[in-house]
Amino acid sequence: MKSLQEFPRIPLAVLPTSIQKLENISRLLGTNVWIKRDDLTGIGLGGNKVRKLEFLLADAKRQGAEIVFTTGGAQSNHAMLTAACAKKLGMTPILILKKRGVTERKGNQLLEYLMDTDVRFMDTDSYDDIYAEMDRVGQASGKKYYKIPCGGSNAIGALGYVNCMKEIADTGMHFDYVCCAEGSGGTHAGVALGAKLFMPKTQVVGLMVDSDPFEIITTRIMQETAKLLELDFVPTESDVHLVNMCGPGYAIPSPEGNAAIRMMAANEGLFLDPVYTGKAFAGLIKLAREGKFKPDDNVLYLYSGGAGGLFAIDVDLG
Known part of the structure; x- marks a missing residue:
């Protein structure tokens, strides 16, 4: 494997970003829910x-x-x-x-x-x-x-999230699942490939906020990134786990996403957006309520930022 340090990189983000337990959300959903604060990367309004x-x-x-x-x-x-x-x-x-x-x-x-x-x-x-x-x-x-x-979202960009998974692994914390928004495929590709390398007991779930064929898109970016890293295996579609949370369409708020925004704000004082993170967190809520997560599981939500969008769209959040 080629080391990540061998690729050109300019430090722009404030890293590592923190991992926090969402105590109130955990009680509501009956499992241990954590959040990776990639909304606090330190430039613009932060984000993945x-x-x-x-x-x-x-x-x-x-x-x-x-x-x-x-x-x-x-x-x-x-x-x-x-x-x-x-x-x-x-x-x-x-x-x-x-x-x-x-x-x-x-x-x-x-x-x-x-x-x-x-x-x-x-x-x-x-x-x-x-x-x-x-x-x-x-x-x-x-x-x-x-x-x-x-x-x-290409192989070079996905290296940022391969590196993020190494950052998480280096904490020594164990997560049964990592859930992230799926909007163009690159973040999920890096997270899924990084999990295979550094956190092999963790399942990554991409929560779709668009209707593109992400099983194909994400797999292709994973394969191209694996080639860049000179890995001795080729990722396949079996490495990509998806939940469709697009709702009425990309950038169109959904009732489930709006409810997730309200839940996070009212219980944890954190603000999601109606295009990406609200719909993605709604997917985590859906999986929890369907029984995918056991009470003693540790589920990490990758909070990819995007607060600017909250102030652009007129949303009836109920």
């Missing part, structure tokens, strides 16, 4: 993407890039954090976003405005169109540029 960007932007720097492109929906947490991290490193971020969702100066759009970020919208559902536009704009600039895919 900072771990990925440590590796992605180091690769961009290695290639001599001055401009960094990325994409996502109008309220993409990843896009906002890419802008924040790139600005911190003296690079120029250009966000070419799908004209889908809340495009007004609210939530992450407000944060990008405060950072004086170049944000452009395309009225398309095709990321291929957006990546082609990145090439057009980048080539017209005459500068070296670097393209980061939606969510930072």
Whole structure:
């Protein structure tokens, strides 16, 4: 296995993030629920993407890039954090976003405005169109540029969550399950591969907030990451465990997600968002109530951040 230390990485996050027990939620759900505070990674409003960007932007720097492109929906947490991290490193971020969702100066759009970020919208559902536009704009600039895919979800980005699982393993704590949001596949891929390497007795569950074929997407990213690490095995779809919590659609709040937001806020003083973490935590609640977790199990919820989105969408939380 190739060591993680052999890959270029720029320290951007405040690590390690803490692991805390949710005592009140544990009592309500009848199992031991813990939370990994990756909302506190220390730049922007924090979130899981900072771990990925440590590796992605180091690769961009290695290639001599001055401009960094990325994409996502109008309220993409990843896009906002890419802008924040790139600005911190003296690079120029250009966000070419799908004209889908809340495009007004609210939530992450407000944060990008405060950072004086170049944000452009395309009225398309095709990321291929957006990546082609990145090439057009980048080539017209005459500068070296670097393209980061939606969510930072590729093999280089997934290294951030392979490293996160090593961070958890190094605490000596045992978890029977790790549950994470599944929005573009990269976080889950890194967590699942990292678990195979460092926490083999832990099952990882991806809680889907979109309807893409993540059994294929996540497996492919795991395989590409395993190849980067020169591992002697090839991950398969059997390594990917999914629960569909998309509800009415991506970025459309669900009743279950809204109830999870209220439960977490009322019992633990933590604030989830209606697009990612609320729906994902609703999945953990669903599994607990269906009896998947035993009373003495330790279940870790990877809190991937995204608070900016809470202030962009008008949600009736009941």
